[in-house]
């Protein structure tokens with residue numbers, strides 16, 4: 245696996261520090277908006293957000309629920325976004341809840357746009373978006389915005405810390421690019 249890595253974009257230490265900082269921001273926001281903690285719903289987008297979400301939720305000392313959702317956006321080996329569609333059911337009891345979507349990376353924004361509009365149909369109290377990475381795309385801004393962004397990265401394909409290429413490299417602890425011949 246290590247020989248497939250071209251560049252380390254973000255080290256383990258920088259990820260750890262940033263996740264702590266985002267956790268502190270979120271904790272501040274949650275404690276302001278929340279008299280009734282039990283209305284907090286954190287929604288990690290599988291599978292890419294699992295590592296980030298696992299680290300982030302342990303910074304949040306609130307009574308909250310975790311609801312996993314799946315959205316598919318990179319079918320097969322293709323690296324071009326084909327748009328996004330739900331690949332799991334959405335929880336049906338989001339009315340009046342404060343929902344935080346957690347994803348690994350904001351690229352075209354179609355994953356977040358699809359999820360957000362479906363959540364909003366249920367009249368939640370709020371919907372916020374937290375992503376570890378946002379790609380600064382060559383072909384313009386994403387169609388959805390994130391309220392919390394860990395790092396902005398250049399328009400390159402990255403893996404590690406939950407992000408995959410064809411299902412692999414999610415367990416690598418840093419954010420890295422791959423050599424051409426690994427792709």
Ligand code: IMP
Nearest residue numbers: 292350351352353354355401402407408
């Ligand atoms: P979007 O719908 O175009 O914003 O794409 C977001 C989804 O595409 C993310 O949840 C990732 O699963 C995947 N994705 C986008 N860019 C990358 C990347 O550089 N590496 C791995 N997965 C990516």
Ligand code: MG
Nearest residue numbers: 289290291292
């Ligand atoms: Mg994803």
